[in-house]
Amino acid sequence: MPPTRKKRSRRRTLRQILGGVRRRIRRAAGRTRSIWRRSLHLQVVTSTLVISVIVVVVLGTFLFQQINNSVVQSSQQSSSGEATADRLRIADALAPETDDPAKAADGGDKGAADPLDDVMDTITGSRDDASEKRYEVLVLNLTNPGKSRASNSVEPANVPVGLRLSLQRNIREYKYDKTVGFIQSIRLAGESQPQLRFVVGGIVHVLPTGENYEVYHFFPFNEEEELLTNVRLAIVVVGLGLVLLLAAIAYLVARQVVSPVRLAREAAERLAAGKLDERLKVRGEDDLARLANSFNEMAANLALKIHQLEELSQVQRQFVSDVSHELRTPLTTVRMAADLLYDAREDFDPMAARSAELMQAQLERFESMLTDLLEISRYDAGAATLDLDSVDVRDVVLRAIGDSEALAERHTTRFELRLPNEPCMAEIDNRRVERILRNLLFNAIEHGEGRDVVVTVGADRDAVAVAVRDHGIGLKAGEDTMVFDRFWRADPSRARTIGGTGLGLAISREDATLHGGWLQAWGQPGEGSQFRLTLPRVAGSDLKGSPLSLVPPEIEMRRTWRTAMTPVLLPASGDGAGFDGTAYDRAGYDED
């Protein structure tokens, strides 16, 4: 159904987008984490920044709250003081004149003027001799007409509802002395925008008449608000400046500490890379200078030791080489004598004939061992050279198989060849590669337990590869690298059947390395093993991959089937699959 398909397609796209975003975020996080882990400088500056921000925010908030409370409270106190004074004036003015004969006499010349007007004149500053007040006043008497007044433009609607209700409740409860405050933004008539005001509400209760006057004072708080805004701005600016200053200080301090450490790290890296004459500059006498001194001493000692070891190694190599050479001459003589004895063995009694045969066999082994020792001495001395020629690797493989057929027949082992139809041309040293392949084939025959040995040749644009697969006991974990060590054997109690010297695979790896190629091993206990030789088509070029998989395709396929959550068949290639940290069970394996 097309709509369903459309829906699925859209859902997939969304999922893909989300997946892409997630991948990008993960990648960015990874990069950040990596930068964070690698930079001590960044860690110090960031930590300082975060801590100083927290401290500044906490202190700034506390400071602002304190200032805020002080300013607002003092303003409220002075305002409520003025409001109280005004209420007292109003109460005094509204009190019946008979209570105060002096006032009665005073008021005589004002005629019937309302005392509320007189007191409002004084409170609001309307009278000529009164001073202008900064606040507004509203007097409300909702029971008696003509007894409500307001200064300037204030109106009853400007009174906050909550304050009004609170005051009326106080009247109902006869709490005439209770004053109520309210802070609110209020816009009076004629004002373009609301202003923050502190509204104080109180009651003037006129005893004889029982009338209640609600008196509201509107004190502008815009100056206080402006002051506190400026204080807050100052705190923010100063706090920001402080944070930046601390960050700068942390940067400088960290730089002073981290720079020598970084120099020490770089020097250590160069030292590790083999530059034994790398030294740090020593400035002053502080801890970092002492670190540099210690580093330099360590480097000097290390260089000395390495030099001594190199010399010792050189002496040893020279000794081995010399011994090999020196042994060759008497060995030749012994060999000639042995050949004679061997040739005449039929004339000897059976015991002597058997001795002659044994001697002949061990002499051959001794001779090949000497040859291998000489060969490996050449590598150690760096004297090995390549005799390059462009050849078809298939021919080399066939020749090596031809050399191994006799041995294979003895072990009832058959070769299965998987050669490409196209020629696999490569610039190689024919003799050395043939020796490598021979070694691999002998190894496979010896450990193949009579089962088939599969030889595969592969090629791509840059490289050619030969894989030799046996189905023997395999390799245990870790043995895939140890097999290339000199004189290494998986099971020392096991006798060598084909008379190997213990140096075959070591020499093979050296040969491969000399070509700029790889010689790698894979194996699992019970699954056999596979050795893969990869060589560049052009001598001297770098290898980027191998045309053949190190892990045999059938093993890879089985593993995929067993573990994969989604039934997706992975390609059987996967270069270096045996080197990606995956633990393989490998059977004991020794070199030839």
Add this chain to the structure above:
Amino acid sequence: MTRIRRLGAAVALAVTVVWAGSGCTVIPVSGPYTVNDQGAGDPLSKPFHRMIAIKPQPNWGVDETMRGLQAAMAAYADDPSILLSYLTPEARAKWSAAGPVTVVEDAIDVVPPPPREATDPVLKVWLKGKYVARIDEDDTYTPTGGSWGQPFDLVKAPQGGFLVKSLPPGLVLTRADVRRAYRPTNLYYLNRSLQDRLVVDRVRLRLKTTESFAQTVLERLLKPPTATLKDAVTSSLPEGTTIESIRSGEGGERVVVNLSGPLDLSSRDALRAQIKYSLNMNDVAKGRTIEIQANGEPYTTALANTDETWLDDSGKTAYYVTKGAIHYLSKDGPGGVVAGAAGEQRDGYSDFAVSKEENGNSLVAAKTSTGISVAAMVPQGRWQEVIHGKGADFTAPTWHRDGSLWTYDRKNSVLLRYDPSSGRGAEPVEAPNLAGLDVTRLRIARDGVRVMVMTGRNTVQISALTGEGPQMKLGNLRALTTTNEADKIIDVKWGDEEHLLVLVQSQAGHILTEINVGDGESTGVPLTERLQSVAALGDRVLAETDKGAKLLELNQDRQTWTPKIDSDGGAPLFPLG
């Protein structure tokens, strides 16, 4: 080295102590330094308070309802809805607040209907009191007297209480309401004939909650003057001018007035003077520089505390007359006779008047038995009769600031004007309002516009010279004050441009009163002796005691008098007025 170190340590310690001490001080002791003046409040407004009216309550009786109605009238300009809530729908449709505002004394009596009519569906209730004044629609405040009363019809409201079914048009305010919500305000216009001096027009302006008092004043200044100055003054603010904004800036030190309209560049100075005086003389923007803008562009600036000549009275020399000779009055007493014939003793000359000073010289006019004579106060000055006739038929001569001499020929009922510079004799000036009146005194104010006309022996009226050139005439006559029949006004003189000094002889003694010609407000000046004549120029008041023995000067406190000449004094004189 050790000494230097010790010295350094001591200095460091001292610096630390000072720093720590000043750091611990909340407000460090410091100064002197220049302190910026902060503006003393809003320069554009005046503080005031106003009535808050409340709606009729269901539990109110007739008395409360009527008092609530009157309070709502007082608050009508701020909130008309409250007053309307007192009226029935029928009354709301009929009633209008337009028309003059009636001002009555604060003690208003609510006279309910007789008990026998108390059950009628419509109750006729009377508000009664004493009439105080009337505020016309042109904002003129006219004092009146007598008793006042108006009927109101009340009906019971459905939800309880009463509603007003019918009431007379216009608002009724008490004296306290007016005092609370109105401000006496002086507006300044240009005198029409010369356009060299400002003329004050006194109005009562209501304070508004939605605009500053400065705005209220200038909005009113854009309108024509009151009826008393109609056709007598002009304005440099042409018709169509509007006020875009008035604001104060620079900490209240500067007031910016932004006008728009067809402003004339030639009348820049007059416009500046009109606005400045109209604001400053009403205690608005006082001491502030007033920047006037035309359509947002700078037009002219009135600097603070600058003395401009727009209220100049042209001559402050004081004179007095003894035995027909005119003397100078110096600061300490007699200053000698004036030059020429005017300084010579002469019988038969009376009612002297001194003209405006021109280049330090003035003319003096006096009434003789054969007419009115004029002499220059120079060495060669000789008396010369310029208006002929029987002296008793003329009112005392009075000078106009344009240099002309005026008198009223009572025999022929004609107002005469003699211009010395014209070379012609006295010419009649049209004065239709004076026809049939017994004009006993006539004095032209120093602004050249207002004219005091005294009729009979105890009535003072104010008129104005309207028109200009040949069309000039005396008009806009309006009663100012009158005394009891038994009393007699002895002398009337102009003080400043808006006050008249009226000396009355009553049975109780002599009374000197200063009356504002704009709104009739009068202030008594206490007298210690009987006076014969007075003269005034601005705040300076001179008086001649009875029998002309002493010359007194009123002190700045306006309560006490100081003798200037103890004997041989005479009638005091100031130029013009």
